[in-house]
Amino acid sequence: MALTRRNLLKWGTAVTAASLPGLRHIAFAGEERSGNHCLVVVFLRGGCDGLSLLAPTDDPNYVADRAPELRVQTSGPKPGRALRQNFAPQIDFRLHPEAAPLGELYDAGHLALVHAAGLQNGTRSHFVAQDLMERGLADSPGFKETGDGWVTRFLLATPSTLPAIATTNAIPAALAFHGDSLAIPDLRGGLALPGGAQPKEVLAALYAGTNDPFSLAARTTLHDMEMIDARLPHGADGKILAYQAEQNAVYEETETGRSLQTVARLLKMDIGLSIACVDVDGWDHHENMGGRFANLAGQFARGLSAFWNDTARYHDRLTVVVMTEFGRRLRTNKSNGTDHGHGGVMMVLGGQINGGVIYGRWPGLASAELDNGVDLSVTTDYRSVLSEVLSARFAGASALPRIFPNFSAGPRLGIVRT
Amino acid sequence: MPIPVETLVLGRLAFGASAEDRAQFLILGANRWIDEQLMPPDGDDPAMLARLDAVRLRVKYNSSDTYPAMDELRPLSSLTKDIAQLWPLTDGKAPIGGPERQLPRLEVAAATVQRSIHSHWQVREVMVDFWHNHFNVNAAADTAVAVALPAYDRTIRTHALGNFRDFLEAIATSPAMLTYLNNRSSRAGNANENFGRELFELHSLGRDAYLNGLYNRWKDVPGAPKGQPAGYIDQDIYEAARAFTGWTIEDGAGLGGGQTLPATGRFTYVETWHDNYQKRVLATEFDPFQPPLTDGRKVLDLLASHPATARFLCTKLCRRLVADTPPEALVAAATKVWTENRAKPDQIKRVVAFIAKSPAMRDGFGGKVKRPLELVASYARATGINVTVTNGLLNELDGSGQRLFGWAPPTGHPDVMTYWLSSHVLRRRWSLLAGLSENWWATGVFSPTRAFAGPVRAAEAVQLWHEALTGTPPVPETTAAILDGMRLAQDARLNDRPDFEPLTRRMVAYCAMTPSFNLR
Numbered sequence: 001m002a003l004t005r006r007n008l009l010k011w012g013t014a015v016t017a018a019s020l021p022g023l024r025h026i027a028f029a030g031e032e033r034s035g036n037h038c039l040v041v042v043f044l045r046g047g048c049d050g051l052s053l054l055a056p057t058d059d060p061n062y063v064a065d066r067a068p069e070l071r072v073q074t075s076g077p078k079p080g081r082a083l084r085q086n087f088a089p090q091i092d093f094r095l096h097p098e099a100a101p102l103g104e105l106y107d108a109g110h111l112a113l114v115h116a117a118g119l120q121n122g123t124r125s126h127f128v129a130q131d132l133m134e135r136g137l138a139d140s141p142g143f144k145e146t147g148d149g150w151v152t153r154f155l156l157a158t159p160s161t162l163p164a165i166a167t168t169n170a171i172p173a174a175l176a177f178h179g180d181s182l183a184i185p186d187l188r189g190g191l192a193l194p195g196g197a198q199p200k201e202v203l204a205a206l207y208a209g210t211n212d213p214f215s216l217a218a219r220t221t222l223h224d225m226e227m228i229d230a231r232l233p234h235g236a237d238g239k240i241l242a243y244q245a246e247q248n249a250v251y252e253e254t255e256t257g258r259s260l261q262t263v264a265r266l267l268k269m270d271i272g273l274s275i276a277c278v279d280v281d282g283w284d285h286h287e288n289m290g291g292r293f294a295n296l297a298g299q300f301a302r303g304l305s306a307f308w309n310d311t312a313r314y315h316d317r318l319t320v321v322v323m324t325e326f327g328r329r330l331r332t333n334k335s336n337g338t339d340h341g342h343g344g345v346m347m348v349l350g351g352q353i354n355g356g357v358i359y360g361r362w363p364g365l366a367s368a369e370l371d372n373g374v375d376l377s378v379t380t381d382y383r384s385v386l387s388e389v390l391s392a393r394f395a396g397a398s399a400l401p402r403i404f405p406n407f408s409a410g411p412r413l414g415i416v417r418t
Numbered sequence: 419m420p421i422p423v424e425t426l427v428l429g430r431l432a433f434g435a436s437a438e439d440r441a442q443f444l445i446l447g448a449n450r451w452i453d454e455q456l457m458p459p460d461g462d463d464p465a466m467l468a469r470l471d472a473v474r475l476r477v478k479y480n481s482s483d484t485y486p487a488m489d490e491l492r493p494l495s496s497l498t499k500d501i502a503q504l505w506p507l508t509d510g511k512a513p514i515g516g517p518e519r520q521l522p523r524l525e526v527a528a529a530t531v532q533r534s535i536h537s538h539w540q541v542r543e544v545m546v547d548f549w550h551n552h553f554n555v556n557a558a559a560d561t562a563v564a565v566a567l568p569a570y571d572r573t574i575r576t577h578a579l580g581n582f583r584d585f586l587e588a589i590a591t592s593p594a595m596l597t598y599l600n601n602r603s604s605r606a607g608n609a610n611e612n613f614g615r616e617l618f619e620l621h622s623l624g625r626d627a628y629l630n631g632l633y634n635r636w637k638d639v640p641g642a643p644k645g646q647p648a649g650y651i652d653q654d655i656y657e658a659a660r661a662f663t664g665w666t667i668e669d670g671a672g673l674g675g676g677q678t679l680p681a682t683g684r685f686t687y688v689e690t691w692h693d694n695y696q697k698r699v700l701a702t703e704f705d706p707f708q709p710p711l712t713d714g715r716k717v718l719d720l721l722a723s724h725p726a727t728a729r730f731l732c733t734k735l736c737r738r739l740v741a742d743t744p745p746e747a748l749v750a751a752a753t754k755v756w757t758e759n760r761a762k763p764d765q766i767k768r769v770v771a772f773i774a775k776s777p778a779m780r781d782g783f784g785g786k787v788k789r790p791l792e793l794v795a796s797y798a799r800a801t802g803i804n805v806t807v808t809n810g811l812l813n814e815l816d817g818s819g820q821r822l823f824g825w826a827p828p829t830g831h832p833d834v835m836t837y838w839l840s841s842h843v844l845r846r847r848w849s850l851l852a853g854l855s856e857n858w859w860a861t862g863v864f865s866p867t868r869a870f871a872g873p874v875r876a877a878e879a880v881q882l883w884h885e886a887l888t889g890t891p892p893v894p895e896t897t898a899a900i901l902d903g904m905r906l907a908q909d910a911r912l913n914d915r916p917d918f919e920p921l922t923r924r925m926v927a928y929c930a931m932t933p934s935f936n937l938r
Contacts, residue, residue, distance in 0.1 A: 045827075122630045124652055125619055127829060139631060169819040170832070170840035183840035193845065195852055195924075202903030202928050203848070209895050214787060214933040217839035225841060281826055286612040287600040334605035340615065372634065372652070 037393045040263055040276045040320040041151065041174065043134075044300070046284030047126065049338055050327035050345035051376065052293050053099060054115055054358070055080055058092045061365035065331040069290045070338075072096055087115065087358035098298035101305035102347075109355040110308065110315075112415045116343040116360050117380040118326055122372070124340035126284070129325035133382055134173035136404045149174035150403055151275055154390060157399035158274065165266060166277040167259035174277055182224050187262050190240040191229040193222075200226065231269045249310035256280050256303030264310050267318070274394075283324065287335040308349060315351030319389055319416075322347035327376050330365055343376035346385050352393065352417050359413045384409045392416040421783040421934075423448065425889035429788075429938035430739050431455070431774055432540035434796020437886065439540075452774045456579065456767050458539035469536045469806075470494055473528050476809050477517055484513030496522045496568050497529055501593055504565035505683035508669075523557040523564040524812065526571050527822040531807045531815070534795040545578040545770065546571075547791070548738050550823070551830030553589050553621060555598040558824030562597045562669070566683060567823055570594035579767035582731065583722035583760070586621065590718060591685045593667045599828065602666045604659065606693035614659035616828045618650055622721035624730030642701040649726060650700060657697045661704065661713035664692030687711055700724070728756040732769065734833070739773050741785025742834045748778045784937040787835040790818035790843070792938070794850055797930050800887045803854060803864045810859025818846040848931060855927040856920070866922040870913075876901050877908040883926045888934045900928045 055072035056062050057080055062071060072080035072094050080094025081103040087093065093115075095103050105111035121138050123129050132138060136150030151174040155164055164181040166172055175181045184191070193199045204222050207215040233241040243265055251257035256278075263276045280300055285292050304320070311318055327344030343363070349355075363369050363377040371377040387409040391397040393416065400409065424443040428435035431452070435443075443451050462470065474491040481487035496504055506512065507519045530547075537543050553574065557564040570592050577585040589595050595613070596602040604610035619625050627649035633639050636654065639647040666688055670681035679686065687710050697704040697713065700720045704713055721727055732752040736744035755772045759765040773779065788796060794815065798805040805811075816824065819842065825831050837843070855864050867874075869882060877897050884892040901908060904925065912918055929935070 122632075122634065122652075123628070124630065124655075125615070125625060125628055126827070127619070128625055128628065128631075169842050170837040176836065183842040185842055191845065193848055195848075198903055198924075199848060199852070199928075202900055203931060205899030205903055206896065206928070206931060207933070208899070210933055212784060212933045212937065213835060213839060214936050217841075218844055218933075221841040221844045225845060284612075286610050287603055331608060333608040333610045335600055335603035335610045337600070337610065339611040 035317065036272050036274055037317045037319065038267055038273050038276070038314070039389065039394065040260075040278060040318070042278045042280060042304075042320060042322045043130075043172065043174075044283050044322065044324040045126075045130065045279055045281045046324075047129075047326045047328055047340055048283040048324040048344060049285065049289065049293060049341075050115065050324075050343065051330065052096050052289070053297060054113055054345045055094055055096065056088070056091045056362075056365065057094050059365050061330065061367075065365075067332060067336070070332050070336065083113075083358070084356070085358045087360070088362040091362070093358065096294065096297045098294045099301040101301040105305060105308060105349060106356050110349055110351065110353070112348045112353055112355045112357055112359060114346040114348070114359045114380055114385055114413070114415070116363050116376055116378060117346040117385060118324075118342060118344045118378040118382055120378050120381050124326065124342070126325055126340070131173055133323065133325060135176070136383060136386075136407075138381070138383075138407070149176040149178070150386070151175050151277065152178035153403045154394065154399075155275065157402055158394055164275040164277070165263075165273065166279075167262045168277070168279045172277050172279065175275075182221075182228075184228070184262055184266070186258055187228075187232060187265050188240060188243065190232055190234075191225040193225075228266070228269070228271075231271070232265075245306070245310040247309040247312055249306040251306050251310075252299060252302060254299040254303060255282075256300050257306065260303050260307035261310075264307055267311060267314055285328070286333065286337040286339060289332070289337045304349065317351070319348065319350035319353065319393055321386065321389060322349070323382055323385075329375055330370065331374065341375035342371040343378045346380075346382060348385065348389065348415050350416075353415055354417055357415075359415055380413070381407070381409075383407050384413060385415065388413055388416050392418055419890045419893075422889040423780050426780055426783055426938075427451075427774075428540075429796070430779060431544060432799075433534045433543060433792055434788075434799045435889070436799040436802065439799070440889070448780070449775055452541070452771060455539065455541035456771055456774075458542045458579075461575075462533075463538060466533060466537050466539075469532050470497070470529055472806050473532060474806075474808075475521070475524055475528060477515075477521060479515040479517050482513070482515070485515055488515055488517075494525045494529060496525050496565075497571075499568060501566055501569045501684060502682035504568070505681060507565050508561045508683070510561075519561040520558070520564050522567050523823050524809070526557075526567045527812055527815075528807045529571075530822055531791065531794065531811065534791060535798045535805055535807075541770070541774070542575070542578060544739075545766075546574055548735070549574045549578050549585075551825075551833070552734065553595065554825055554828050554830035555594045556824055556826050557594070558821065559826065560597060562683070563594050566592070566594035566597060577766075579764060579770065581761075581763050581765045582727075582756075583718065584763075585766070586617075586718045586722055587715065589621070590617070590662070590665065590714065593683050593685060596665065596667050596685065601662050602669065604663050604665075605691045606660070606663050609656075609659035609663050609693065611655055611659040614662060615655050617717075618655060618658065618721065620828055622730070623650060623724055623726040624733075626730070627724075627726035636698065636701060639701070645701050647701045654699055657699045657704075658717050660693040660695075660697055661699065661717045664688045664690075665711070665714055666691065723760060725757070728753045728760075732756050735769065736773060736778075737833050739770075740778050741782060743785065745778050748773065748776055751776070784933075786938050787838045788936055788938055789831065789838055790815055790820040790847065790850060791822070793847060793936065794854065796935075797851055797854055797887075800930075801855075801864060801866065801926060804862045805854065806862055808859050808861050811853075811861050814846070814850055814853060814859065818850060819843040847936070851927045851930045852924070855923040864923050864926075865919065866926050867913075867919055873911060873913050875908070876904075876906040876910040876912055879912055879922060879925060880929060883922075884929045884932070887926075887929050888932070890934065892929070892932070896929075896932055900925060903928075 057074050078097040081100040134149050166183050171181045207219045235241050251261040259278045266273050323346050324344050328338035328341040360380040363379050383404045424440050478489045557567045573588045599613035600610045601613035629649040630651045641648045668680045668682045668684050668686050672678050694707045696706040733749050736749050756769050759768045880897045
């Protein structure tokens with residue numbers, strides 16, 4: 001059995017390698033794999049305000065509790081992007097005007113929205129909520145027992161070894177204890193070690209015989225980085241050639257743009273990429289939310305739209321899920337911002353989904369309908385959305401109890417085509 | 419080969435061991451070395467001041483309609499300035515180049531690296547690094563935090579070994595934190611909860627004491643009927659946020675009636691913004707209409723004296739100083755010392771001394787991976803490279819995952835190895851070591867051959883430098899890995915080679931990429 005970083009991460013907690021199932025070394029080399037489905041999980045960190053992203057513009061409670069500059073309008077210079085929907089036909093749900101590119105994807109049937117979705121737990125802590133969601137749980141006692149992430153368990157449950165990547169500096173908690181995942185925030189400079197061939201050779205030999213955590217991690221890194229770097233187009237000077245996006249897609253110099261460009265590039269290497277975890281930070285808008293949300297929502301919507309255009313050849317085997325740890329408080333604070341809330345918005349983008357629909361159940365915004373009297377309730381568990389995507393496109397329904405322990409998804413939402 | 423005690427202790431209580439440190443440690447013995455370290459002078463000693471004076475940072479930007487282009491090297495100038503002197507940089511309409519506005523952050527980062535490498539008072543530097551992460555602010559995203567950072571750093575240095583209750587108030591009234599967690603704009607009516615929430619979850623009680631998933635009413639929290647709740651829920655956060663309304667800074671904001679606050683950036687309390695009505699925090703009643711600052715101070719009293727705070731802080735201290743998963747007995751004993759000395763002005767120093775002198779400090783190598791700052795500083799210290807920090811080194815450190823005073827979430831940088839073993843961070847470690855060896859960022863020339871007394875063969879050179887870095891000789895496989903890759907025979911005579919110096923520089927960097935130099 002090959003030793004991977006998964007072992008070393010367990011090393012500290014004294015779990016023996018032999019007790020871990022299905023360890024295999026990541027294998028890109030010489031294995032041209034294609035045809036598998038790829039899931040991109042985008043996490044909007046900080047708590048994205050679902051009531052600004054997909055706004056119930058004419059709901060009287062929404063109008064009453066938010067100043068005009070902190071809610072989406074139906075008229076004026078920047079009205080929200082209207083959507084056809086039967087989710088709550090009596091309410092004029094609109095996308096934030098800066099998120100209008102998402103409206104195109106919605107109209108084309110590629111994008112599904114889920115409102116009042118999230119974590120069914122009372123926490124309003126970023127860090128508790130993110131940890132629970134990345135570990136596929138809903139309560140803290142479960143957290144103490146389950147250290148690994150839901151993506152890790154998904155990868156263990158899938159029949160073949162497929163690499164996973166994160167476009168962040170470090171792997172997120174969803175991939176905790178998965179030894180073979182790679183953190184690749186940017187490919188534009190390549191992944192070779194500076195200093196030529198010699199450091200590669202020395203370092204490989206240096207870590208060959210030892211099984212401490214550092215050696216294990218370094219070994220995997222050297223191997224996988226070299227494999228990926230070899231597949232990047234190099235110019236005559238050895239430098240990495242600029243990425244050529246397809247369909248005239250333009251990636252902006254933003255976290256969304258940089259990350260999704262990295263994913264697209266890896267996807268097109270046809271190395272069997274099965275999961276990519278992408279972070280988009282900065283949604284914690286306690287103060288001056290109006291301009292800050294508009295700015296970030298625009299970057300995100302344009303980035304996702306560019307990615308979708310660029311990856312047109314892969315649409316049939318590509319699904320993107322967008323999630324956040326919670327939505328935000330209905331009523332604004334005195335800093336022109338919103339504090340931590342509860343229900344939020346999830347999105348599913350893909351070539352094999354029933355898009356152009358808002359899924360879920362609208363709980364309403366009257367005081368008695370709010371969670372704890374203050375926040376949009378959660379009527380769709382985030383795991384219901386993930387379960388549907390995973391069972392239809394990846395692991396099959398039988399693996400779900402392992403991926404999301406103590407959770408029963410209930411009736412299908414119908415987002416994913418079967 | 420057992421790890422020498424000075425490697426263990428100096429790897430934990432210092433930014434690694436220099437040759438002089440090792441010698442001094444062996445003369446003094448662990449306990450006397452620790453005692454001496456825990457009595458640092460106020461501020462920098464003359465040797466350190468000279469090191470700070472030597473730093474030059476490049477300030478470079480293009481011209482605009484309102485200001486000329488700039489490209490010059492400047493000494494550090496903002497470290498001792500009052501915030502009022504730097505506050506004009508926050509005026510977005512003033513003709514000031516963008517890099518000027520971030521310069522205070524860059525200067526504090528430069529001073530931090532410089533002190534980590536060169537300060538004699540290593541335990542203090544380790545603790546300052548701990549507290550900057552514990553009370554994290556992000557100066558990279560906000561000019562107001564950047565200009566508040568020099569004062570914030572001074573606040574942390576003042577209290578790093580002091581009393582935790584005093585420390586909490588110094589942070590709660592610091593312009594950097596008031597801006598970063600938005601309490602600056604919090605007003606009666608709908609208070610801004612950002613600071614209150616992180617004060618409970620990250621600064622004091624800790625997330626294990628957040629019981630909102632279990633209880634919806636304050637009375638239901640175990641212990642609450644007796645006034646001693648085991649933890650807190652959102653109702654406590656709401657009330658605490660109200661208690662801190664009016665704690666703000668002089669940022670020129672309007673007060674109504676044509677009045678405005680001055681624009682100095684300093685802490686102030688605005689009575690008319692404060693929510694004066696009665697409150698209940700952690701099952702404790704607050705009477706209405708208390709004197710200025712009383713409500714907030716009472717919250718800080720409750721937090722500083724709560725058993726969950728003692729436990730949370732001591733767990734974090736042991737995790738930083740000993741291992742990712744510190745021994746439970748050590749955490750429990752440190753918690754007791756913390757609690758017993760709650761009222762002492764040197765409470766934190768006593769806890770650090772206890773942890774530092776515990777048997778666990780001399781036991782169990784490899785429970786932590788050095789963070790990039792530790793890697794850089796310990797490499798500079800062990801090699802004796804005469805490093806003076808530059809923009810280039812700071813940029814590389816930023817890219818390594820440890821962005822000093824630029825970490826966005828209020829958690830501070832992660833303190834467990836999973837984060838620091840990611841493929842991205844690992845790759846950057848190699849660059850940091852090779853770059854310091856080969857002077858990629860003009861930080862100082864490395865002359866490693868000076869360490870050789872006379873003619874030296876390749877295997878001897880590896881052995882000498884591996885010992886200088888780790889305190890232990892290399893195993894044969896390590897020597898072979900380095901020399902084979904470098905195409906050097908074990909007995910190759912190095913002195914005669916034209917590339918003697920650069921070849922040895924590279925060799926030393928390889929010695930520092932070993933697990934034994936990267937773990938601690």
